[in-house]
Amino acid sequence: MPLLIIALGVLLLLIMIMGLKLNTFVSLIIVSFIVALLLGMPMSDVVGSIESGLGGTLGHIALIFGMGAMLGRLIADAGGANRIATTLIDKFGEKRIQWAVLFASFIVGIALFLEVTIVLLIPIIFSIAKELKVSIVHLGLPMVTAALATHAFLPPHPGPTAVAAEYGANIGLMLIYGIIVAIPTVILAGILYPKLAKRIVPTAWTREGSESFGVAKTFKEEEMPGFGISVFTALFPVILMAIGAAVDILQAELKFDNNLLIDIIRFVGNSSTAMVISLLVAIYTMGIRRNIPIKKLMDSCGSAINALGMLLLIIGGGGALKQVLIDGGVGDYVASIFADTSMSPVFFAWMVAAILRICLGSGTVATLTTAGLVIPSLGTMPDVNLELVALATGAGSAIASHVNDAGFWMVKESLGMTLKEAFGTYTVLSTVVAVSGLVFTMILDIFI
Template sequence: MPLIIVALGILALLFLIMGLKLNTFISLLVVSFGVALALGMPFDKVVSSIEAGIGGTLGHIALIFGLGAMLGKLIADSGGAQRIAMTLVNKFGEKNIQWAVVIASFIIGIALFFEVGLVLLIPIVFAISRELKISILFLGIPMVAALSVTHGFLPPHPGPTAIAGEYGANIGEVLLYGFIVAVPTVLIAGPLFTKFAKKIVPASFAKNGNIASLGTQKTFNLEETPGFGISVFTAMLPIIIMSVATIIDLLQETIGFADNGVLAFIRLIGNASTAMIISLLVAVYTMGIKRNIPVKTVMDSCSTAISQIGMMLLIIGGGGAFKQVLINGGVGDYVADLFKETALSPIILAWLIAAIL
């Protein structure tokens, strides 16, 4: 019965969004209330579960996503993204530009959370696509594939790090095996899949698309944009900060030297939120003040970035509410009990349960 309720809830969600054209966030809340009541949750627990789901989800990503959006907006509005794009075009050429995007996305994805890397790379992909007049999907699919794979397979990202902790696995070995699996996965899901998808759905590759959710993208004369080096440095600064902190943490675990105040401070600086705040302040200077752009203009770009992702954050929070209802309503435990005696491979079983939920 719980699985039937979840299935009906998902169908209702699709009907509200696609059929009635109801706002996605409102639809998620309505379905969350309905599924909670159908699962028999006590009336006094329904609202608290929904609030906990929204808070728990946004508590992790709101700050990172918001700061990442502002950082990406500053790089785009200053012309830094266009400078990076055109330099890559000139360096790799049109024939190899897809591979340049794959390599850059993979490197960025190692240290940056998926949502932050996405916000940073989307303007660059659109700039390259616009300049070369090639399909956005031709570059976008490999970019997303690289970011997704690194986020799912490689520490210090939350998922693989948490799993390593649960199983008592060595982080270094998880990273090594992650690379072994990640590299071919990116190649298959990125450039190779793009060629296959283009034959199956060619019309999709003819669409222009837009990045309205990140605000209007400006165009510049290349001479008016920041230098390539400072643009790359500004975009990569969160990666540099978090990478250094991660390497030091790994060295501490490997060598076993005692913890101290310096290491605690490094971990504070290397935290994703802290790294993004520092990087944003640096971007305000390198992409704005240093180029004699008024602070008010720079802040206007930041405000625009936040206003454009406000609904996206609410939708993510609504998804967290629905997730929490499923957990508190006992759906997760029910699925676990359902498959407890199965002889199915635990790897396949774990994937099926995750896919269903």
């Protein structure tokens, strides 16, 4: 019965979002109430469970998410993202232009959300494609691959950050492992798969993209910050979190005691602290150092937060549904089914996330709902590496982007493809990211 109730809940969610066109957050909350009652939860406990799930999810990630949004907007508005992209393209040259776009998108994608990365970089590659007389799809697929991989695997993106918090995984370690997994994944999906896709849907490579996406804020050479400082600012939170994670690894291996220096490094390397410090660094490097008025910088930060409100609510709604599933006993039921399973917890988390992603469309909601189903079963599985389980969940949440995913439509429209072409390129490409992410995560599991 619990699994049937979940299936009905997912179906109802799809009907509300796709059929009735209800807001995703509203749909998630309504479905949370209905699922809670169907699972037999006492009516007096339902509201508390929903509030607990929503608040508990947002309580940990709101600071990281908010600071990350402001950091990304400051870099973009200052011209730093343009500088990173154009410099790498110049350095790599015309023959390796796909590698240049992939590398630039990966760096920019660490600091910016999936949709923002696409909106920001599409006009740049649109211009390059026209100049080099190549299809925008030739450059667009590496770009969206990098954006999708960073979105699925790397904090401070909402899905990885939220699921790491739910599992109790170390965000710094997840970041390091995520980069290790993401690099071969984006090469497979962003460089090698497009060669095959060109044979499957050759008509896609005749597309010139949508002119509406070709208009972007242009910067004069002297208006953009330097390449080095732009990369440093974008990667600064990654550097801080990586240092904190490295200290944790070394301490576990060398068995040295805590001291003031270790406490300071661990404090600075904490994901929340790292994002606050990184934002202050960005305010200086992208603004004050270049004599940009502080009011203009704060306007950029404010616009980033304004665009964030509904996305935060949707993440909170996913957390509410997750908590209802846990409190309603679904997690314990699933755990009992897999109590004697020999299935790898990494594969188990990936499989659940993949199924939910295909059904729900939202990768972030899929990761949060997966956590509610997987957490109780982790106690029955020995030697669980929580960081790799979190990575596998992120990988599963990237699979088979299709018509119920807003990102699918953004990619389709920006690259000017038909539905068939979008299925043959982006839908399959996202599946390659998901499967490759699982494979490389399981390989990593052998060595750590």
